[in-house]
Amino acid sequence: MQANFWHDMWATGVVGFHQAEMNAFLTTHWQKLGFRGDETILVPLCGKSLDMLWLAKQGHTILGVELSQKALDEFLTENAITAAPITHTHYCGYQLEQMRLLCGDFFHLSAEDCQDVQGVFDRAALVALPPEMRVQYVAHLRKILPKGTSYLMITMQYDQSRVQGPPFSVPEAEVRQLFAGVESIEKVEEVHFERKSVPGTEMVFVIKT
Ligand SMILES: C[S@@+](CC[C@H](N)C(=O)[O-])C[C@H]1O[C@@H](n2cnc3c(N)ncnc32)[C@H](O)[C@@H]1O
Structure with missing residues (x-):
């Protein structure tokens, strides 16, 4: 999707x-990643997700990346958070005590930005992107994130010929192909749902690199 699609939506x-509410897959499965609680977690394409607050409450430091300034501003105001603006070559954004929120294009994120990242929470990020961008998105994550990073990733599968994305259908086989060669990929939950009367499944993966 082009940036304007998202800016218009916001x-x-x-x-x-x-x-x-907090994402139920997150609160159910997060402990499967085996974290102590003080790790830095990347939340790509974070929107104004309350999941970042839940992760911070577990003790994590959050690195959120979001195209829309409006989304980040709403995140702060709706949760009564005050934050200092940051200076960064590619991003504007905010620094909070346990959270760094970068406003700009995810694809500008560098290995240096992510040097402390040990985990990724991906909800509605991979599935927000059309097929060719998904390949670039995962390739970029795999390029910039330290080896040993673990992911909790939520995707969905449905008949793409009957309903348009986003969210796009990202079947298990595609997840396995995108993350080929990592240490492990485990599907930890699968739930049936209907999207515009078309049946599908939501899937949760624990990915260790
Ligand atoms: C489907 S929403 C999901 C938001 C969030 N993960 C959640 O669970 O609510 C996708 C978000 O990604 C943002 N986005 C899309 N493309 C992006 C990019 N290239 N870089 C950073 N953010 C992007 C959009 O503005 C939108 O807020």
């Missing part, structure tokens, strides 16, 4: 992907 305020 401008209209119609952000159906945003969840008013």
